[in-house]
Amino acid sequence: MRTIKEAFDKKDMGALPQASFGGRIIVVQSENEADRAVGYLLKQDLLGIDTETRPSFRKGQTHQVALLQVSTEDTCFLFRLNMTGITESIKRLLEDCSVTKVGLSLKDDMHQLSKRADFTPGMFVELQHEVKELGISDMSLQKIFANLFSMRISKGQQLSNWEADTLTPQQKTYAATDAWACVMIYKEIEELKRNGYSIVANLED
Numbered sequence: 001m002r003t004i005k006e007a008f009d010k011k012d013m014g015a016l017p018q019a020s021f022g023g024r025i026i027v028v029q030s031e032n033e034a035d036r037a038v039g040y041l042l043k044q045d046l047l048g049i050d051t052e053t054r055p056s057f058r059k060g061q062t063h064q065v066a067l068l069q070v071s072t073e074d075t076c077f078l079f080r081l082n083m084t085g086i087t088e089s090i091k092r093l094l095e096d097c098s099v100t101k102v103g104l105s106l107k108d109d110m111h112q113l114s115k116r117a118d119f120t121p122g123m124f125v126e127l128q129h130e131v132k133e134l135g136i137s138d139m140s141l142q143k144i145f146a147n148l149f150s151m152r153i154s155k156g157q158q159l160s161n162w163e164a165d166t167l168t169p170q171q172k173t174y175a176a177t178d179a180w181a182c183v184m185i186y187k188e189i190e191e192l193k194r195n196g197y198s199i200v201a202n203l204e205d
Helices: 010-015 030-043 088-095 106-114 127-134 141-149 169-195
Strands: 002-005 025-029 044-051 065-071 075-079 101-102 124-128 197-200
Touching: 002 141, 002 169, 010 141, 010 169, 025 030, 025 169, 030 075, 044 106, 044 169, 065 106, 065 169, 075 169, 101 169, 106 124, 124 127, 127 141, 127 169, 141 169
Parallel strands: 002 197, 025 075, 044 101, 101 124
Antiparallel strands: 044 065, 065 075
16 A cells, blocks of 8 residues: 655655656647647647746736647647647647646646637546645645655746757646656556555654
């Protein structure tokens, strides 16, 4: 039986080995590419979802969501929404009710995506709700992943320019890792539910 922590102490994060997505990363920046990507993704059983937005460093300045990451366990598509907008096929993916799509803070992601186009969200699973049901109090992707896998996810590219003409290899890996991590967390939660687990509560000093 697995033992997991009620909450992961952030100060222990630095000692963990780093996790990163090692599969295929496919950048999507045209309508035709989006059509092909969505056709592939809608044949899958489980997808991880995340978004990235160019950071704003001036008061009152905001940007629309620039990137939609959709990952399986071994392939991640990076939809460059700042170049394509939400195409009809991307809208079909977001509204799909046949494939389970998992993510973290999905309400925020859906709100940001809806600023680009109107759509009705399909089948999505909020991982924050799932871990809460297990008895885990952590709500961040980084802490949840560390708790379940004893590995850390780097946030070093979070404030980079997601509207750059070309994404760097580091940006691609960062973006893919976040969406892939959602798949891995969901699968681990299902495993814990099947096989049982115990929660170790935090002890105050």
